[in-house]
Amino acid sequence: MSLRKLLFPSLRLWTSGRSSVRMMRLRNGLKGFGKASFSSVSPKVCIVGSGPAGFYTAQHLIKARQDAEVDIYEQLPVPFGLVRFGVAPDHPEVKNVINTFTQTAKHSRCSFYGNVTVGKDVSVEELRQAYHAVVLSYGAHGNRSLGVPGEDLAGVYSAKDFVGWYNGVPSCRELSPDLSCETAVILGQGNVALDVARILLSPLDILKKTDITQSALEALAKSRVSRVLIVGRRGPTQVACTIKELREMVNLPDTRPEMVAADFEGVADAIKDLPRPRKRLTELMVKTALEIPVEKEQERRDKASRIWGFRFFRSPVEILADPNHRRTAGIRLAVNRLEGSGERARAVLTGEVEDVRCGLIISSIGYKSLPIDPSVPFDSHKAIVPNTMGRVHQAAGLYCSGWLKTGPTGVIVTTMNNSFDTARSLVEDMVSGSLNVSSAKPGSQIITALLEKRGVKPVTFSDWEKIDSVEIRRGEVNGKPREKMLTVEEMLQVART
Known part of the structure; x- marks a missing residue:
């Protein structure tokens, strides 16, 4: 009709x-x-x-x-x-x-x-x-494609799907990322990239109290990832994250920062001319990367078992495969230089490349x-x-x-x-x-x-409230705010009960 x-x-x-x-x-x-x-x-x-x-x-x-x-x-x-x-x-x-x-x-x-x-x-x-x-x-x-050879290899994920996996998106529940490697590389330096880095490196005692899915929590408990590099094509004064996200990384328990001092050449002198939000963000980054920490902080870093760090002026060129050509074994990065300054600075290839060994690559270059x-x-x-x-x-x-x-x-x-x-x-x-x-x-x-x-x-919204109520009750059993349902079928079954 x-x-x-x-x-x-x-x-x-x-x-x-x-x-x-x-x-x-x-x-x-x-x-x-x-x-x-x-x-x-x-x-x-x-x-x-x-x-x-x-x-x-x-x-x-x-x-x-x-x-x-x-x-x-x-x-x-x-x-x-x-x-x-x-x-x-x-x-x-x-x-x-x-x-x-x-x-x-x-x-x-x-x-x-x-x-x-x-x-x-x-x-x-x-x-x-x-x-x-x-x-x-x-x-x-949708996901923005990297557009480089090897991005379809096992071990390469979009941040959208990875976030969906630990946040309970039904279409991502079977992602099952392999976390058996030591080093993970995240491409992109926005807030989502830092969210992913933080989840990969956070102590389980922190995550257990959140609404992260139980399946993700169990996978992270077995994770061997102990080093996360957050890669960007431009420099420290163009990084896209906020100071709140950066501060959380700096203070994340059982972790220490690992930066490349050369990436910050001339940055300290440029800070005074930056807009206030960007100035505060860059100051914290420079302090984290270059300054010798106070005794208590140094002691904390010495005891840390996990590492994170920014890598600037780098763009992905190719995902490198293992000998069987089935999964990722590393990533080839082009070394860039900047033309211009501030937000309009443009990354230009220098012709140099460097290889980074890693078993997990997460592309956080934007949704579409x-x-x-x-x-x-x-x-x-x-x-x-x-x-x-x-x-x-x-x-x-x-x-x-x-x-x-x-x-x-x-x-x-x-x-x-x-x-x-x-x-x-x-x-x-x-x-x-x-x-x-x-x-x-x-x-x-x-x-x-x-x-x-x-x-x-x-x-209806009252149907959703039934789902909400069940998720909250399930979460309470494990000391969590909620335990999300992971399939549409289960959601509908509860909604129509």
């Missing part, structure tokens, strides 16, 4: 059976807003993706338009995206935003529909017919968004949906927020601001009339009918 055939019978039921409730909501929502801003129709907005971008967009829309109704669709049965699956297990304070997102999800004008794959179970075009506006906020699920539906414009070079302030080009009523809008950059606060900007664009378009909200739209009523016909049963 076509969407149009389903639409009109549902629309009659929707307008007749719920009109009095909706009119009461509308009258209550008019307070504080000009009469000209609203019609008698409640604007219906659909958000695709329930990570920070999706929830922050929903939060702002609900606050800015007291007549707006927002539905959030999510591929997995569980919400919160990278807050659940990307934030390091030993950073529980970052996950506190889940409390705010939960308040949004429980708002009377917000609904959550998990276990729905947009582009497969329902098309973007069907959503656009059912809603006044559709906001794409599904993030960056993927196209969701042929009807949606997509810039494959930038890996974003082309947009202006969240308005998708040549697609009226279609918007985007988060990494799909900007590329994978910044922290959760960055995503919050860019999502608020998208929501403001959408509200402005409603007020100006460039987004027509004068005619009624059926929203989730027609979409859930389509999904039912296609054998898809969405997971």
Whole structure:
């Protein structure tokens, strides 16, 4: 049955059976807003993706338009995206935003529909017919390729998959990384790279108290990795991590730093001209690399059994294979020099190379968004949906927020601001009339009918709370905040109990 055939019978039921409730909501929502801003129709907005971008967009829309109704669709049965699956297990304070997102999800004008794959179970075009506006906020699920020979060898992993493995992403549960080597090399020097390094080197007593998956904890207990090198193509003043992440590495128990003094030549003299955040970060790096530590710190380092260190001015050229050509035995790095200075400095090859023996390589050079539906414009070079302030080009009523809008950059606060900007664009378009909200739209009523016909049963937010409750109870048994379910099948079974 076509969407149009389903639409009109549902629309009659929707307008007749719920009109009095909706009119009461509308009258209550008019307070504080000009009469000209609203019609008698409640604007219906659909958000695709329930990570920070999706929830922050929903939060702002609900606050800015007291007549707006927002539905959030999510591929997995569980919400919160990278807050659940990307934030390091030993950073529980970052996950506190889940409390705010939960308040949004429980708002009377917000609904959550998990276990729905947009582009497969329902098309973007069907959503656009059912809603006044559709906001794409599904993030960056792809990996950026290294583009070097040997990257498909066993022992080479993307940071996205490695993080997904220890954070309980269902599609990564069978990754089973080989941690039997002594040296691991991480390519990239952002916060995710440092998260991975910290997880590889953290004492088990620390990790046991987090929500890291039990399978990852057991693998790390057997790990022989004792040295982690964090490699970047540019220099110390271009490193992409934050001072918080660096400080955690410096203070990580049972570890000591191992740097190359030559990498810091001239850096101390340049510090005074750096912007304040970059200045503090570089000062800590120089102190860690070059200064003789005080007696207590020296004693701590002498006792450390594990090593970490930055390697600057290096780019991967080739992953080196073992004699059987089955798995990695090392990595060949090109030696670079910089042209220019500051954030715009460019790495240029010198012609020199060096080989590093290692059995584990993790590529942390960035995530990338993927196209969701042929009807949606997509810039494959930038890996974003082309947009202006969240308005998708040549697609009226279609918007985007988060990494799909900007590329994978910044922290959760960055995503919050860019999502608020998208929501403001959408509200402005409603007020100006460039987004027509004068005619009624059926929203989730027609979409859930389509999904039912296609054998898809969405997971509601109250269903998610059942999953949440079981995970927390399982975690309590082992002194952890939660023990995550690792398969969609188990999530659905619990949700529907």
